[in-house]
Amino acid sequence: MPVRTPHFPDLLFGSAARLRHWEGALMALLASHGYRELHPSLVLREAIPGGALRFFDGDDLVALRWDFTMALAGVLARGFPLPPPRVSYAGAVFRRPLQPWEAVERFEVGCERIQPEGESSEEADLELAKLLMAIPGVLGLKSAILHMGHAALVRRPLEAEGIFGDLAKEVVTALSRRAPHRVKEVLDGHPSAARLVAHAEALLSELNGPGTLDALAASPYAELLHGERLHMERTLRSLLPILPPHLELRVDLAEVAGLDFYTGPTLRLWAPGAQQELAAGGRYDSLFPGLGRPWQAAGFCVRLSRLLDLAETRPDLFELPQ
Amino acid sequence: MSDRTLLIAFPKGRLGDELIPKLAGTPLALDTEALKSRVLQIPTATPGVAVLLLKGADLPRYVAAGVASLGIVGSDTLDEMDMDLLELADLGFGACRLSLCARGGVTLEALRAKPHLRLATKFPKATEAWLSREDLTAELVPLSSSAELAPLLGLADAIVDLVQTGGTLRAHGLVETAVLGRSSARLVAARGAYLSEPSRIRPLAELLVKALVQG
Structure with a gap:
């Protein structure tokens, strides 16, 4: 069994100052676009997932806040008859690490764009993408890459073939590894194996600019995914002319991280050579209906702890502080 | 560099x-x-x-x-x-097989019938997955090398190990009784x-x- 030592890093002077500066600058950016801060309690007394840090407070099992989006969704669904359209947050979340080098305490800044059911979500998605495009500049990153994906590119073909549960998870894991041969192994003997393997190969064939969308034409599900393709094309047409210098936009058809949560377009921010994404987000329209509210939502989260690590290990990726 | x-x-x-x-x-x-x-x-x-x-x-x-x-x-x-x-x-x-191997003459059925099966392996995860698929339970004996010795010296009833040509198995009088996977x-x-x-x-x-x- 792997032995994992919990990693609780202290932030010394430089990192602490950087955290404070970045948090302030990002919250100011969000505020200037109409996002108002909500600060859910650090201690949760509700249904708690396995990855949370838990302890007993007297007889009560409580957990530390493990995710802002979930915590905020609880606050909003309980206390608001109509959704506030723009919400921002900043602070720490506490999670058991999946990889040994991940810290337990993680600092994040993020935002949520919430709408009543039936309202067009395309403008909200664009608004979030534009905001995310401004983040590298605010952080002083010399260059960055924005990956655009769409959860439905994998979800819809699986649903169309009646693949759910563990088998769907295995297919998604194989795609997450970008291993079409694993998709083939997992689906060995399934009636839709040939179609889904061809689809996986189409998704994994390119990782590049707007031309990447053409790879979808080779998929047996090209027609099923026509709407998603048009949506991505429209988004690209809107974003490419206003792309800031030193930010590259790539289409990543095989983006499946968080597929059990995301329902629509997804965005991930990378820096060249960074080992982990620095910000991530997308549309998650099933979250609020699950809490009894007919609202749609999308948002993103900037992972400040990863940025602090990157600033220590790869200072060459950042502009010198003014 | x-x-x-x-x-x-x-x-x-x-x-x-x-x-x-x-x-x-x-x-x-x-x-x-x-x-x-x-x-x-x-x-x-x-x-x-x-x-x-x-x-x-x-x-x-x-x-x-x-x-x-x-x-x-x-x-x-x-x-x-x-x-x-x-x-x-x-x-x-x-390319090789991940196989369940036992002494010559010991069948898969004989291993299945054991009330306390002991399997030596350096592949515990794959072995556990196979046991679960086969609805079997066993004591896993973790080893990092020379697993072939385990059934010969009584440390385990069988081993789960990689087999390429089968030469090492034959040299130790062992035979494959089941293929768990391929690598x-x-x-x-x-x-x-x-x-x-x-x-x-x-x-x-x-x-x-x-x-x-x-x-």
Whole structure:
């Protein structure tokens, strides 16, 4: 069994100052676009997932806040008859690490764009993408890459073939590894194996600019995914002319991280050579209906702890502080 | 070597012995003088690209942490370790079976019938998955090498181990009683390096696939 030592890093002077500066600058950016801060309690007394840090407070099992989006969704669904359209947050979340080098305490800044059911979500998605495009500049990153994906590119073909549960998870894991041969192994003997393997190969064939969308034409599900393709094309047409210098936009058809949560377009921010994404987000329209509210939502989260690590290990990726 | 030297992790041992000659004459051929030494970081024919020689079980860690951008490792090792890395290709070579092996004359049914089955293995995850599929329970005896000795000396009733030609099994009077899975060499990549610098990593990955699969 792997032995994992919990990693609780202290932030010394430089990192602490950087955290404070970045948090302030990002919250100011969000505020200037109409996002108002909500600060859910650090201690949760509700249904708690396995990855949370838990302890007993007297007889009560409580957990530390493990995710802002979930915590905020609880606050909003309980206390608001109509959704506030723009919400921002900043602070720490506490999670058991999946990889040994991940810290337990993680600092994040993020935002949520919430709408009543039936309202067009395309403008909200664009608004979030534009905001995310401004983040590298605010952080002083010399260059960055924005990956655009769409959860439905994998979800819809699986649903169309009646693949759910563990088998769907295995297919998604194989795609997450970008291993079409694993998709083939997992689906060995399934009636839709040939179609889904061809689809996986189409998704994994390119990782590049707007031309990447053409790879979808080779998929047996090209027609099923026509709407998603048009949506991505429209988004690209809107974003490419206003792309800031030193930010590259790539289409990543095989983006499946968080597929059990995301329902629509997804965005991930990378820096060249960074080992982990620095910000991530997308549309998650099933979250609020699950809490009894007919609202749609999308948002993103900037992972400040990863940025602090990157600033220590790869200072060459950042502009010198003014 | 500079800080930006791109590192590829190669396994030592059986897989490495098969792999390194396949790269001779390619841009990723290893420096023969360095190979003869005890150095574990070997320059290649391409400046700025070096190879790390690592034990198979350690290799995925180096790649998952992004120390090495690419690596080659057996799928049996990958399946045992829950590492967040990309698996870009099945390279086909180093093919072997993960098998349940017992002394000659001991059948699968005899093993199934044992009230307390003891299996020695260095593949506990794959063994547990097979036991679960077969609706069996067993005591797992973790070993890291020379598993063939375990049934002979009474440490276990059978072993779960990799079998390529079956020569080592025969030499110890053991036979395969069930095949649990198959393994072959896989090209793996660090998620971060591959997704954030595809123009740097993909050409090398393609070069490796060309040399090792098509070459």
